[in-house]
Amino acid sequence: MKFARPVIVLIGLIVVWQIVVTLTGVQPFILPPPMKVAETLVHRFDVIWPHAQITALEIVLGIVTGTLVGTMSALLMTYFAPARRWLLPVLVISQAVPVFALAPLLVLWLGYGLISKIAMATLIIYFPVTASFFDGLRRTDPGFLDLARTMNASRWTTLTRIRIPAAMPALASGLRVAAAVAPIGAIIGEWVGSSAGLGYLMLHANGRMQIDLLFAALAVLATLAIVLYFAVDIALKRALNWLPDTNPSSD
Template identity: 35%
Template sequence: MDGSTPSARPRFELQRWLMHPATRPVWLLVLLLVLWDLAVRVFSIPPYLIPPPAAVVKQLVAEWPMLLQQSLPTLYATLGGFIASAVIGVPIAMWIAYSRTVESFVYPLLVFSQSVPKVAVAPLFVVWFGFGIVPKVIAAFLLGFFPVVVSTVQGFKSVEPDVIDLARSMGANPLKIFLKFRLPQALPAIFSGLKVSVTLAVVGAVVGEFVGANSGIGFVLQRATGTFDLPLMFAALVVLSMMGVLLFLAVEVVERWLMPWHASQRHDLQATA
């Protein structure tokens, strides 16, 4: 039996729940909302510049069915661009990591492609592919592709050559070396790139919707901007942020499922124990 009294146990459990790592972002969000509301009231900011949080919440509740429906095209474009980034980016990164010749040719072109503003080239995708989902997927892909490549290249280059030499001396074939040594060593970096990529893919999908679309959260943002409906604009931004957070958490869940052995996962388990 422990030394705590029965009356102290509920208080301890409440304190433990309040300080749980999963609830800390909620308290930070509440604090930011309070500061937002205080700033609007203290500085007398007019609603046409920054709406109060209550107006945004009211609009979010009132327009939730519409916002949920409009978020689906954005979600589809985001997932399409993100999956394309992973499927194309990881093999190209492996190709770059294993060949200095390929790296010298391809890597500068990738860096150059990132210096081109996506908003500037997005209208070309509409001209080439029309007003369907394809231009949005391409815009999401272009924004999410580079982080996957950079992180994956660094992951595969971080494998110690001595470990590979030891595996070869013990008779391991190239496939076994890849599956047992190279890939596990590179997985943390790959998932770091994927988590950055999935959030940038959301931005890319919205950029594609800004250029030419009649649906999606980007279309809602454009319509709200044209009518100066700031509460609707902020409500759409909230939905967009929620989408990015949920996709990020989904990638993180897959990461924890595939890498329970990694030091970061063991640290998380110890912290929550």
């Protein structure tokens, strides 16, 4: 049942889609029927796949750099009061300014290639990663720190053996959000200016009224995003196996 449920939901959505197409008699270049999209997906897969690889690479590299920059910022903010004062506004601004508004600038500065998309994904996940890890680092059980102090622990081992492990559940929440929103960053970047990637392919197909190709690319993108999210989720659950799950999603 655990694996069957998502499949049933998916089939249900496709059935609804087909019903809408049949009932409204909408033109295929407005909303193609599911079978036509599936056909295109198979026939044009050689076109879609290289673009999907590029988008996947952008997303994964964006998550990696965003996680690195975010965790480093959180550590700096935890340990150096001046860093806290200077980085906190940066953190808030990074979230307050819409990435959509920055996308054209990033493309202008960093070019049409991978870098601007990675920057976009990094920017979009910087806030959830930094905020969650910073919060976790600040909330270490004071009892653990007392214990470390009576054991003559150094600042370094207190950080690596106590504070970081204790902050991992909070960081994990941030990383789950990051995995869910990172594709948005990459796709926006591709829309604003690129020569490859699923976002580029979708724009291109849209411009030529190849709506079936657009839907096929969208299906691949959704699959990518879902696979990525669950890969991150499973990896985090494995790493944090000591954490009690009081509300397990799989019963």
